[in-house]
Amino acid sequence: MSTLAINPPALGGTRYKEVKSAILAALSAGEWKGGECIPSEKRLAERFGVSIGTLRKAIDELCAENILIRHQGLGTFVSMHQRDRHFFRFFRVVRRDGDKAYPVVTLIDFKKARASREVAAMLGIETGARVFQFVNGLALHGKTVLIEHITVPEAQFPALTEAKLRNRPNTLYNFYQDVFGINVVETDERVSVALANEIESAQLGVEVGAPLLEIRRIAYSYHRSAVELRVSRLNTDEYEYIGARPGRDEEK
Amino acid sequence: MSTLAINPPALGGTRYKEVKSAILAALSAGEWKGGECIPSEKRLAERFGVSIGTLRKAIDELCAENILIRHQGLGTFVSMHQRDRHFFRFFRVVRRDGDKAYPVVTLIDFKKARASREVAAMLGIETGARVFQFVNGLALHGKTVLIEHITVPEAQFPALTEAKLRNRPNTLYNFYQDVFGINVVETDERVSVALANEIESAQLGVEVGAPLLEIRRIAYSYHRSAVELRVSRLNTDEYEYIGARPGRDEEK
DNA sequence: AAGTGGTCTAGACCACTAC
């Protein structure tokens, strides 16, 4: 049907913004899934009743936001952020000499819980809502240097189990995408200093009270809806956090 | 003359990339200075012998990189990153509740020195080259929470003096732009944990050995030429560092 | 009213990928 046809620059302001919203809506609705190819520019232009140039401008923005990926001669695909080199877009820890390595992840703990007021506020859910909480240890070059405390809402991750988590073949965000249809496209991170507790001390091989880098991350899906809360603690003896690159506009 | 005219997709690959390079070259040459208006799109299109659409694509990318800023009805301007809201593109410290405040800067120390091997490597200059080193204390909400150790090459900052530094009206990067014609357009930052020394202890009001967040920044001008090295130490009792926002592509 | 950038069109031709 043409319920998806676009009207004159009504609500969104401009045609290409309307087209962009329509594509985003189709993505949210699951019309095209992670890694799949969306229709050709020509077909989409016809579907939305705009010229190719306008359609391209909409897709340009979605590509700039890493929501879509173009491949010349192949088509335009729904981004799978977590594969290959894209991995380091979200994993921002490197050795002091700049060497980037893939971490070996170990699941340390897994449990069901209820969202505290703070957690609920950050995830945009109700206080007391059911959540899963799990803890990962990440090893780089054979040594555990990072502990992650992850919280996700049960509502968005139905039937998540420790076994599924342990047996996932890919990265965590890839797992979210494949199993739950959740696409992490953006994160906010705040960094500060914290002191190692007993558990971290044991896992990281540092003394209790040793200073660690604490990274608090909220991960978002398409319409900036929060899907995951993650508090990580990093031993910065040999590794560092890659900070900002204000190449693009970030605040407005 | 038409030495600036563009040839068929020769070296750079595509027309708009050539145009982009030509504009970047004109900027480096100082043809248009910080804050100034560059010629209209129509005029530039004629000058480079391309259509408006192609010229716009070149400028689109330069705007995306925050090198130019468009103002509808007014013109396109050479970006002054450090003014107003743009300030927080480079100043990535906020109170834990998210409140953003402008820091009050105090010059604590200023001296001439020679570049060590490490500093020289990071700044892309020769070991032993003359540099200026100065130290700032930054206060937020009336309390000093950040100490910056800044190193700049004398070659690029001729006749920099303590007095000039102290009397600058604007932000530091604005000062670089106005006085030395140096445009900071990009930075790399690495974050780790460090322990307060005596000086930091006194300035920040923490104990010697208290854990601080250390941010090491290299600031770059147009062609990714390094212009400043800055090591900052932050007391994260009440403030945090704003980390990555992988909304855009950063590594390739 | 004049000048600017912002949007949009309806094509053309090229480069790349797959078959």
Next chain:
DNA sequence: TAGTGGTCTAGACCACTTA
């Protein structure tokens, strides 16, 4: 060879700014 996205054109009209 057919289909895809990538580049480029030569305009039109709109929205905004300044005067």
